[in-house]
Amino acid sequence: MKGATAAVAAGIAMVCAVAFLEAPGDRPVHPFPTVGVLMANGEHWCTASVVDSPKGNVVATAAHCVAPAGEDGVPGEVAHDGLAIGELSFAPAFSGEGSGSQPLGVWKVRSVHVDERWTKWGDDTADFAFLTIEPDEDGRSVQDAVGGKSEAPAPDWTSGYEREVTVIGYPESEHNPQNKPVSCTTQTRHDLDDPAMLYISCSGFWTGTSGSPWIADRGGTGQPGRLIGVLSGGDTDVDSTAALYDEKAKALYERAAKG
Template identity: 85%
Template sequence: MSTVVKGASAAAAAGIAAVCAMAFMKAPGERPVLPFPTVGVLMAGGEHWCTASVVDSPKGNVVATAAHCVAPAGEDGQPGEVAHDGLAIGELSFAPAFSGEGDGTQPLGLWKVKAIHVDDRWSKWGEDTADFAFLTIEPDEDGRSVQEAVGGRAEAPRPEWTSGYERDVTVVGYPESEHNPENRPVSCTTQTRHDDDDPDMLYMSCAGFWTGTSGSPWIADRGGAEPAGHLIGVLSGGDTDVDSTAALFDERAKALYERAARD
């Protein structure tokens, strides 16, 4: 299936179904309560590029996103030369809980990407089923990890490598400012299934997942015995803002995650 990727410069068609734009709330005299502190904007050269999210890891230094957000797709065994939209990707950084018009605010800081880990199936062959990446994030100047900054293990979902296709998930992403001028995250809780055109991909139907939402986490079991839930994949593409697909994490995704966690 050739899908429309939802990185910051890809186009997507309009949708009709409802989607929830999550507001930032604040009790009097308290710091803001952030609805999805682990999810934020992946920036390239300081500009909104994709969505990314913190995933639980031993050092608290791993963020998940889509492979096409951080590495060109390969073809015929050779690495690609440019990103999906023909632009250079640029220096990457991560702003969890980003919001606000224009340059917005970064309530939990701006975190430098130290290393990128992408499967050869993507970087050499451009396989949609490997459109996931794990990023190693530098600690801040005080030595804190990004996972500490977003709330630790209570907030960051654990990765799951052997999920089935029919799951209840919460998906959270940041559409680009054209459709989301206040840069607030959108979310949807729904059930996934096999994609009709590519049964190896996960599919969901929820409106509002426009350009910029590539890399959005697909979190199962949120609010259950482990409230942060389990990360089973990240948003890869879709033909419209309503139709979205994700590459399901597998054993090779696990190997990438483990490399990112060791860096």
């Protein structure tokens, strides 16, 4: 539900397009290898990210990216934009014009886990989902492919509303023809319109960034931080909200982790 309306950038936080560097031997270094594009029928649909799990098989995104919102207890029939969601896959560290490159592979989504508060009532405070990812043909997990525990943030089920977070997302190609992630490190707070939701002000988070991870305590490689939620909505590219993870989010995660 991330809006695509242009707005004047707020000056209180930094947003940047992330470049892929070259290491010795021309091996690409991915600054956020756990974050990538969630694809529907092979097309950029949302953003998603690997979260630390016992089997290394869990990816986090927004509920509205993978399940229609319900209303008055009745499940919805189509996605938020009126389209069918399609077959889902995940491409971490995706970049490049057009179809781009998938340097860490394309991973099939085995199952989707969403709170019924979303699927029956469209409750924004439950706009989070966890996906179980199939291993590759060699039996390797997606978490191993992106760098293991040194890169994947652990989930935080008891976070407060005021945290410094790094948010990473993939805007759609209309605003991001190189398909590079944008990132912002800033302070969260209660959303004024809905105090139950987290809020940040960072420019550049256009349509396509729904599901972007909100990572607290990130310190780089070896200090992956704590995942406290994912980008849920926002009326402009500057204003973004997230549902704070809670015990019901934990139950979904544990279900996804069982595989």
